[in-house]
Amino acid sequence: MVLKLEHVTKRFGKFTAVDDLSLEIPEKEMFGFLGANGAGKTTTFRMILGLLDSSGGQISWDGKPINYSTSHLVGYLPEERGLYPKLKVRDQIVYLARLRGMPKSEALIELKTWLERFKIPEYENKKVEELSKGNQQKIQFIAAVVHKPKLLILDEPFSGLDPVNVEMLKEAVIALKENGATIVFSSHQMHHVEEMCEHLCIMHKGSPVVYGALKEIKRSFGKKNLVIHADFPLESLGNFPGVVKAKSTMEGIQLQIEGEYVAEKILKEIVGKGFIRKFSLEEPSLNDIFIEKVGNSYE
Amino acid sequence: MNSFWIILFHTYLNKLKTKSFIITTIITVVIVLALTNINNIIDMFDKNGGKEQVAVLDETGQLFEPFKKQVNTINKDINLTLYKSSEKEAEKAVEKGDFKGLIQLRYNNENLPEATFKAMSIADSSLFTDLQTGLQQLKTMLTASQINLTPVQLQKLYEPVSFEKFALEKNAKTEEELNQARGLVYVLLFIIYFSVIMYATMIAMEVATEKSSRVMEILISSVSPIKQMFAKIIGIGLLSLTQLAAFLIVGYLSLTRNLESLKDGFFGVYGFSDIPIGTIVYAVIFFILGYFLYATLAAFLGSLVSRIEDVQQMITPMTLLVVAGFMIAMFGLGKPDAAFITITSYIPFFTPMIMFLRVGMLTIPAWEAILGIAILLATIAALAIFGARVYRGGVLMYGKSNSFKDIKKALQLTKNE
Numbered sequence A: 001m002v003l004k005l006e007h008v009t010k011r012f013g014k015f016t017a018v019d020d021l022s023l024e025i026p027e028k029e030m031f032g033f034l035g036a037n038g039a040g041k042t043t044t045f046r047m048i049l050g051l052l053d054s055s056g057g058q059i060s061w062d063g064k065p066i067n068y069s070t071s072h073l074v075g076y077l078p079e080e081r082g083l084y085p086k087l088k089v090r091d092q093i094v095y096l097a098r099l100r101g102m103p104k105s106e107a108l109i110e111l112k113t114w115l116e117r118f119k120i121p122e123y124e125n126k127k128v129e130e131l132s133k134g135n136q137q138k139i140q141f142i143a144a145v146v147h148k149p150k151l152l153i154l155d156e157p158f159s160g161l162d163p164v165n166v167e168m169l170k171e172a173v174i175a176l177k178e179n180g181a182t183i184v185f186s187s188h189q190m191h192h193v194e195e196m197c198e199h200l201c202i203m204h205k206g207s208p209v210v211y212g213a214l215k216e217i218k219r220s221f222g223k224k225n226l227v228i229h230a231d232f233p234l235e236s237l238g239n240f241p242g243v244v245k246a247k248s249t250m251e252g253i254q255l256q257i258e259g260e261y262v263a264e265k266i267l268k269e270i271v272g273k274g275f276i277r278k279f280s281l282e283e284p285s286l287n288d289i290f291i292e293k294v295g296n297s298y299e
Numbered sequence B: 001m002n003s004f005w006i007i008l009f010h011t012y013l014n015k016l017k018t019k020s021f022i023i024t025t026i027i028t029v030v031i032v033l034a035l036t037n038i039n040n041i042i043d044m045f046d047k048n049g050g051k052e053q054v055a056v057l058d059e060t061g062q063l064f065e066p067f068k069k070q071v072n073t074i075n076k077d078i079n080l081t082l083y084k085s086s087e088k089e090a091e092k093a094v095e096k097g098d099f100k101g102l103i104q105l106r107y108n109n110e111n112l113p114e115a116t117f118k119a120m121s122i123a124d125s126s127l128f129t130d131l132q133t134g135l136q137q138l139k140t141m142l143t144a145s146q147i148n149l150t151p152v153q154l155q156k157l158y159e160p161v162s163f164e165k166f167a168l169e170k171n172a173k174t175e176e177e178l179n180q181a182r183g184l185v186y187v188l189l190f191i192i193y194f195s196v197i198m199y200a201t202m203i204a205m206e207v208a209t210e211k212s213s214r215v216m217e218i219l220i221s222s223v224s225p226i227k228q229m230f231a232k233i234i235g236i237g238l239l240s241l242t243q244l245a246a247f248l249i250v251g252y253l254s255l256t257r258n259l260e261s262l263k264d265g266f267f268g269v270y271g272f273s274d275i276p277i278g279t280i281v282y283a284v285i286f287f288i289l290g291y292f293l294y295a296t297l298a299a300f301l302g303s304l305v306s307r308i309e310d311v312q313q314m315i316t317p318m319t320l321l322v323v324a325g326f327m328i329a330m331f332g333l334g335k336p337d338a339a340f341i342t343i344t345s346y347i348p349f350f351t352p353m354i355m356f357l358r359v360g361m362l363t364i365p366a367w368e369a370i371l372g373i374a375i376l377l378a379t380i381a382a383l384a385i386f387g388a389r390v391y392r393g394g395v396l397m398y399g400k401s402n403s404f405k406d407i408k409k410a411l412q413l414t415k416n417e
Helices: A041-048 A068-073 A089-099 A104-117 A133-145 A163-178 A190-196 A214-221 A235-239 A260-270 A286-294 B003-017 B019-036 B038-045 B064-074 B087-096 B125-146 B151-158 B175-212 B216-222 B225-262 B277-302 B308-334 B339-344 B351-361 B366-394 B405-414
Strands: A003-012 A015-025 A030-035 A056-061 A074-077 A151-155 A182-187 A199-204 A207-213 A224-230 A243-248 A252-257 A276-282 B052-058 B078-082 B101-107 B113-119
Touching: A003 A041, A015 A041, A015 A056, A015 A199, A015 A207, A030 A041, A030 A163, A030 A190, A041 A151, A041 A182, A068 A074, A068 B216, A074 A133, A074 B216, A089 A104, A089 A133, A089 B003, A089 B216, A104 A133, A133 A151, A133 A163, A163 A182, A163 A190, A182 A190, A190 A286, A199 A214, A199 A286, A207 A214, A207 A286, A214 A286, A224 A260, A235 A243, A235 A252, A235 A260, A252 A260, A260 A276, B003 B019, B003 B175, B003 B225, B019 B038, B019 B225, B052 B064, B052 B087, B052 B125, B064 B078, B064 B125, B078 B125, B087 B101, B087 B113, B101 B125, B113 B125, B125 B151, B175 B216, B175 B225, B175 B277, B175 B308, B175 B351, B216 B225, B225 B277, B225 B366, B277 B308, B277 B351, B277 B366, B308 B339, B308 B351, B339 B351, B351 B366, B366 B405
Parallel strands: A030 A182, A030 A199, A074 A151, A151 A182, B052 B078, B052 B101
Antiparallel strands: A003 A015, A003 A056, A199 A207, A224 A252, A224 A276, A243 A252, B101 B113
């Protein structure tokens, strides 16, 4: 059940939204999709779901195209949230679940379980327009997962939620993955992807600039971060050979270095100059990688 | 259950349960009840049993009886009373409301009758006209006797000219039949006109609501937009049939109950007592086809707007088409065989109303009606295919959208380049 995108391209008139994108998303994994606004994430999702036809290339899941005959296996949380404002939560979820092929009785049981899990069982008979925005988002999430999809596409699932709810939703997503769903999600927040995804892809202007397993990406990036807190001035380290970037902080300095060997040299250099409170060699963050590849800040 | 049926019944049941739908239905049922009981209602408000009381001050002492006779042949419901007191008292009686008006009869210097009519207001022109006509006839009679015409000569003078009408076309409708057809066609045209506007707007609103609430994206990822569009059109169609059935049943029951009293009035003249089955069958066909034509149009127009506020603006051209068709049909009621009517009856957007008018009023060859229906069906099919493509792209488009350029943009979205 591998989701495969081969040389997928989408043009709107003269504008190319997605350019020659090839991805392979393994089964029962969580795949992160990063990119600035307008990078082509939503268009890619819409093509995966068959809402838009690609201008070129192939999309297949388990060797077959995704279309309305597989819609009962697919769940989708669109970036633009929306439910029927005048319908009760219960009618809404049951209707959407039935459209995805789940019988009413099963949908009701699933709905109850999810409402309990999100600690909002009292909203079952409320109209959606009466709920707070955060709770509407939870209902929206339930609408995407209630029919137990095998492939779940979440477009910005955590945006606009408070930290408590983000944690709640994250746990739910992880539980779904452990139950065997393949999950693709996009996020503005690098650390969500860093925390949850084994594989990821960073899109820039319709093309994938980084793609692969998270660990692999970090390792092959080569550069590391070095954080030093000390009692003596450290600014001069900015010109040390092998240092790519330097940024002074309140308590010391943060360096991006070409490799571990540079850290060793720096340590030798500064030992004996005074008291070193912190000397820590860190893996590069996705944000660093993003900035390096895309050329501007993301968050 | 197939997702098509799920959407169909979801649309149908949800609309059926809305307050606005229930209220409109109830109000219309009340109106239907009122219309079918109109005679009883008029009687209820009319204390004098529909008779108008008029006081007559006869200065001549001779004119009252012949005048009363003349007036009563014109209108049985005018009740003339000879008033013996003075003019002042008669005026007071009119002011009190005992009489609708008073008429003073006298001779002029040529010894011919003349009159003055006084009433609280002279807005009721039919009463006034009837009295005048009565007096005019009386005057003619008196003049004739003054110049010594014999009763035989007089009768000749009054004998109506023999004037018979024959339509040469076979099966052509007689004058009486034409009048009957006119009434029925008029009512059915009205039903078609109102339903098309009302339910087409309902569809456009429904689509725009789903789009503006952004639930559309989930829907179209579950079920194909084309299936959704047609499920919705048929769902609302069922709703319209439900509503019309309610009106017709109430109307029919109430009508059959009052049929006796209504026979002499409006309903008798316009021949609702024996309704030709053919006309009803055509009405149903043209109602359904007209509905599908405009519903498809409305659905794809609705898919182009992002905000509910823009719906009205978007469907205005469509509404104008319906209104234009209705106007032409109204004109055609008086002159159903005009060339203009014949031509417009083949224009698909007008066919439901105007072709129906022609089959209802005239005896046209069957192929003409069938040709009209065929053109209409072809247009519906073309519009459905085109509309479905626009719909598919339109539902994904957001932003300022209230121009017809968006149709092109929507089509582009669905294209495989």
